[in-house]
Amino acid sequence: MLAQVLSATVLGVEGHRVSVEVHVAAGLPSFTIVGLPDASVRESRDRVRAAVQSSKFSWPTRRVTVNLAPTNLRKAGSGLDLAMAVAVLVATEVLPERAIQGLGFIGELGLDGTLRPVPGVLPALDPLADVRPVVAQANLAEARLVRPESVGVTDLVELVAVLRGERAWPVEPDRVVVRLAPREKDLRDVQGQHIARSALEVAAAGGHHLLMTGPPGAGKTMLAERLVSILPDLDPGQAIDVSRVHSVASQLRADRGLATRPPFRSPHHTASLVAMIGGGSALLRPGEVSLASGGVLFLDEFGEFPSAHIEALRQPLEDGVIHVARALHHVVLPARFLLVAATNPCPCGTGRWGECRCSPVQIARYRRRFSGPVLDRFDLRIEVDPPDPDVLFGSDSAGESSSAVRDRVIAARRRAAQRGVTCNRQLSGDALEHHAPLTADGRDLLRREMGATTLSMRGAQRVRSVALTLQDLAGEDGPLDARRLAAAILLRAAPSRSEAAA
Numbered sequence: 332m333l334a335q336v337l338s339a340t341v342l343g344v345e346g347h348r349v350s351v352e353v354h355v356a357a358g359l360p361s362f363t364i365v366g367l368p369d370a371s372v373r374e375s376r377d378r379v380r381a382a383v384q385s386s387k388f389s390w391p392t393r394r395v396t397v398n399l400a401p402t403n404l405r406k407a408g409s410g411l412d413l414a415m416a417v418a419v420l421v422a423t424e425v426l427p428e429r430a431i432q433g434l435g436f437i438g439e440l441g442l443d444g445t446l447r448p449v450p451g452v453l454p455a456l457d458p459l460a461d462v463r464p465v466v467a468q469a470n471l472a473e474a475r476l477v478r479p480e481s482v483g484v485t486d487l488v489e490l491v492a493v494l495r496g497e498r499a500w501p502v503e504p505d506r507v508v509v510r511l512a513p514r515e516k517d518l519r520d521v522q523g524q525h526i527a528r529s530a531l532e533v534a535a536a537g538g539h540h541l542l543m544t545g546p547p548g549a550g551k552t553m554l555a556e557r558l559v560s561i562l563p564d565l566d567p568g569q570a571i572d573v574s575r576v577h578s579v580a581s582q583l584r585a586d587r588g589l590a591t592r593p594p595f596r597s598p599h600h601t602a603s604l605v606a607m608i609g610g611g612s613a614l615l616r617p618g619e620v621s622l623a624s625g626g627v628l629f630l631d632e633f634g635e636f637p638s639a640h641i642e643a644l645r646q647p648l649e650d651g652v653i654h655v656a657r658a659l660h661h662v663v664l665p666a667r668f669l670l671v672a673a674t675n676p677c678p679c680g681t682g683r684w685g686e687c688r689c690s691p692v693q694i695a696r697y698r699r700r701f702s703g704p705v706l707d708r709f710d711l712r713i714e715v716d717p718p719d720p721d722v723l724f725g726s727d728s729a730g731e732s733s734s735a736v737r738d739r740v741i742a743a744r745r746r747a748a749q750r751g752v753t754c755n756r757q758l759s760g761d762a763l764e765h766h767a768p769l770t771a772d773g774r775d776l777l778r779r780e781m782g783a784t785t786l787s788m789r790g791a792q793r794v795r796s797v798a799l800t801l802q803d804l805a806g807e808d809g810p811l812d813a814r815r816l817a818a819a820i821l822l823r824a825a826p827s828r829s830e831a832a833a
């Protein structure tokens with residue numbers, strides 16, 4: 332007896348179609364799974380057999396072989412359980428073969444036959460576009476985000492009854508789907524902090540990574556949390572990409588619909604390297620760099636992160652993806668985020684003359700973490716001081732709202748789109764020559780800066796792209812002049828100023 336049932340497996344954030352073939356033959360009773368199952372799939376054996384028996388269907392006392400095709404593709408996770416059980420039931424003629432035509436099955440089985448949700452249903456449904464998905468009830472809301480015709484069942488007994496035509500698909504009680512976007516914090520709450528607010532706006536418009544240095548209580552976290560509120564909505568393609576990563580991580584709130592707003596992630600410096608970049612032994616988990624993809628990755632107390640974590644950011648910052656090595660293969664996950672880091676000026680946190688209790692050696696060691704290649708990633712480096720009490724308690728202290736700032740950000744990004752990029756940070760040196768010409772005094776200023784300070788060739792290009800973003804936000808055109816470039820230099824000045832002071 333041979334039976335064939337459609338399912339899917341997820342590698343990284345990609346779904347792959349899997350045909351589950353079951354062959355029941357004469358011979359000593361056995362149950363074998365072939366076709367490149369990983370350890371998590373091999374465990375299906377015990378679950379599938381127990382689930383079938385607990386549901387009062389007989390298990391064949393013959394030789395049962397499950398083949399997962401295509402055989403050169405690795406299969407991971409427990410989502411193939413349901414398809415295996417259904418295929419066995421077809422092979423033993425508990426279910427008629429025609430009953431499973433046009434259906435694809437995804438779900439994990441409990442020993443008692445209940446159907447459990449699996450992570451990554453969203454990408455798993457991609458390769459099953461031509462069939463109606465059957466998933467666990469608990470996965471149904473998520474599945475219907477992309478495939479409204481999906482059906483959900485709670486256990487194997489219920490599924491068999493439906494497939495035999497003894498009852499209809501369970502109808503979900505009508506539910507009011509409340510699509511609550513998570514409440515974003517508004518920039519209106521930030522008083523004073525003109526430079527920091529401006530840096531956030533430039534970061535959002537140009538995709539420039541931002542480093543904030545300042546004592547505890549200066550409001551660095553308050554500022555970083557508000558950066559997402561001035562980013563544009565995700566476009567439909569990004570929404571699917573972001574939702575897919577969060578689906579694999581079981582972090583998608585299906586009741587909120589597909590993600591439409593950029594994510595905000597702020598891992599603690601004690602997070603493991605796997606938690607940061609992704610990995611895991613049995614099931615692949617996207618890391619913080621992938622969960623932040625399409626949005627903001629905020630690293631508070633940046634100086635406390637182990638250097639391996641910071642080193643691991645290099646590839647995502649350059650390529651927008653992260654390669655996660657696993658036992659026998661590696662997967663590529665999206666990791667295109669806006670990086671915001673915050674740090675104290677020195678280990679004791681005050682960084683002020685007369686108050687700082689740190690030795691020069693301690694300060695030097697602390698600063699070394701932000702030197703060279705890491706520091707180079709930040710186009711914007713600002714100092715954040717606690718707001719002036721006069722500003723806090725002044726009469727007209729309310730800041731501009733996020734939606735007003737976001738409108739300028741969207742307009743600036745529209746200009747970047749005309750240059751063929753999402754945001755100005757992506758412009759290469761040649762593209763900057765073309766799109767961001769300099770006036771004579773602008774060129775002089777850059778040349779002087781490169782002579783007088785540590786501004787590198789690469790640094791000068793970064794200054795130029797920030798200046799272009801400033802011009803876009805102002806809605807102006809023409810070559811970049813000294814005034815505009817000076818403003819861009821000011822926005823990446825913080826650490827050099829501190830170093831000079833130290």
Ligand SMILES: [Zn+2]
Nearest residue numbers: 677679687689
């Ligand atoms: Zn100190």
